[in-house]
Amino acid sequence: MNTRPGLSDTEPAPCLRIGLLWHSVNSPNLGVGALTISNIAIMEKVANELGVSVEFIVLGWMDKSFPVYVQAPNVRALALNGRACKPGGAFSAAVGDCDLVLDIGAGDSFADIYGWRRFLYLAYTKWLVKRAGRPLVLSPQTLGPFKNRLARAIAAFLIRRSDLVFARDRMSVDYARDIGVSRKIIETTDVAFRLPYEKPSPWPGPKEKTVVGINISALLYQGGYTRDNMFQLSIDFPALMDRLLDYFAGIPDCEVVLVPHVLSHRAVEDDLSVCQQVQRAHPGVSVAPAFRSPSEAKSFIAGLDFFIGARMHACIAALSTGVPVAPLAYSRKFMGLFYALDYRDVIDCAAETTESALEAVTLAFGRRDELARMARHSAALAQDRLGIYEDGIKDFLASRIPNRRPAPVAAKSRLSA
Known part of the structure; x- marks a missing residue:
């Protein structure tokens, strides 16, 4: 009526x-x-x-x-x-x-x-x-x-x-x-x-491994559209990715999956091809499937135990589902959004060194239970x-x-x- x-x-x-x-x-x-x-x-x-x-x-x-x-x-x-x-x-x-x-x-x-x-x-x-x-x-x-x-x-x-x-x-x-x-x-x-998504089913019993997702931005990995550090990063982004993968490879109960969030026919933007390239150098990691929709990607990210992301909406997918996340920021949009939601564990890739960024991510991983609580608070505030x-x-x-x-x-x- x-x-x-x-x-x-x-x-x-x-x-x-x-x-x-x-x-x-x-x-x-x-x-x-x-x-x-x-x-x-x-x-x-x-x-x-x-x-x-x-x-x-x-x-x-x-x-x-x-x-x-x-x-x-x-x-x-x-x-x-x-x-x-x-x-x-x-x-x-x-x-x-x-x-x-x-x-x-x-x-x-x-x-x-x-x-x-x-x-x-x-x-x-x-x-x-x-x-x-x-x-x-x-x-x-x-x-x-x-x-x-x-x-x-x-x-x-x-x-x-x-x-x-x-x-x-x-x-x-x-x-x-x-x-x-x-x-x-x-x-x-x-x-x-x-964004709607499907919540992952509860894990039956104790999990044998901690599943870490890493979103590698092809744009940052290749220096931006100009391929000459277009975003004026202070870190060596490819080197940071390699060092993170080496770090997690040294943790026996960790499983790492690379998570593309842009799947483009343009090589400079295509996360999937860069993830596959990185996987060849680090054969112990896997690559997530090519998602067919944003909700499918978010549903996958929601099932992870810890997430590291250089694409902001991949990080939002984690935060909004209560997954502890270490955002790798290349512009102020990250700090603006996450700080406003009381989530301050953002790594500024235009201010940190490769070494300090690595340390920040590893410290965040060690605090992942605390960050999960913070993520749930931030999601409610959003x-x-x-x-x-x-x-x-x-x-x-x-x-x-x-x-x-x-x-x-x-x-x-x-x-x-």
């Missing part, structure tokens, strides 16, 4: 059409997929509470070589490229048919640390949304950094022009202030804490923080519901797990 004022019991509920900008239905970077699945789940919960149905159009990069794992009757996708983003092109047409656009910036891509091409795509599409007269909401994400003065000016202008802005950490809020943004920015956390996002979106949508198109069918997402 629809009890919203002005609607009869038989009148179909209004339907909101939401554009999900810089999300993806099949990104080989499973972190971006995790953001998409989680944000859809959050928006459906909010829409249900408001008594409306919702349709989504996912606007982002698509990978022809990777299977689609976000599939639902109320979800469709538009691949963004230069042609689609031309004025009057497919992107503008899609945006014009939306009631609002949620831009998550692929989590951390509204920055210039990944190069000008990516930054300009992220900036230009925001401008097109506002040019079309559509409400633009920046979903929880890292804001910046912007090392270039022009990039900072463009970013500040676009943040001011957005209708509602959420950041996933306090550092982003403070950074926006530093670049001249005085508008309200709501601090919450990463939506991937809502759920509370996401309630702030839900409430903010709910209030924002409530004033935009009247006179919307009726829903053709009642559709609920069935997202791949």
Whole structure:
């Protein structure tokens, strides 16, 4: 029964059409997929509470070589490229048919640390949304950094022009202030804490081995896109991986599995090929299977006893399931997110030496029971923080519901797990 004022019991509920900008239905970077699945789940919960149905159009990069794992009757996708983003092109047409656009910036891509091409795509599409007269909401994400003065000016202008802005950490809020943004920015956390997964079955009796997962980022292992220490790490990342594997090989009751979280046809991004390369040099370790979806990866990570990760959403998969984790940070996004959730055991790979990073990880391993308790606390805190996002979106949508198109069918997402 629809009890919203002005609607009869038989009148179909209004339907909101939401554009999900810089999300993806099949990104080989499973972190971006995790953001998409989680944000859809959050928006459906909010829409249900408001008594409306919702349709989504996912606007982002698509990978022809990777299977689609976000599939639902109320979800469709538009691949963004230069042609689609031309004025009057497919992107503008899609945006014009939306009631609002949620831009998550692929989590951390509204920055210039990944190069000008990516930054300009992220900036230009925001401008097109506002040019079309559509409400633009920046979903929880890292804001910046912007090392270039022009990039900072463009970013500040676009943040001011957005209708509602959420950041996933306090550092982003403070950074926006530093670049001249005085508008309200709501601090919450990463939506991937809502990613569904299958809990591992309880282990029957005492475990014979402690299973350690290590996520090796191909991007860091190969020096970034420029292959010349693009992220200005102070450690030797490949050497750290070798030394960690040697360390755990010396512990008789440890089993190590390498866990890829980006499975790309681009060699510079492909964790799987790097994990296989490392395995050949360390034949005692295994490599996790090529995951088919973000939820499948999270379900695997949830069954580990300790996790070391250089991909932030692989670390979030651990933290959100109570697995003790040693995040290997290459940018402030790690510290911003984890510190805000009272989890401070983050190794800053742009400040530590290889030796001190190794020591920090081994000390964390020795404290894994304590870190597991901290992870459970942080996961609970994250759920509370996401309630702030839900409430903010709910209030924002409530004033935009009247006179919307009726829903053709009642559709609920069935997202791949």
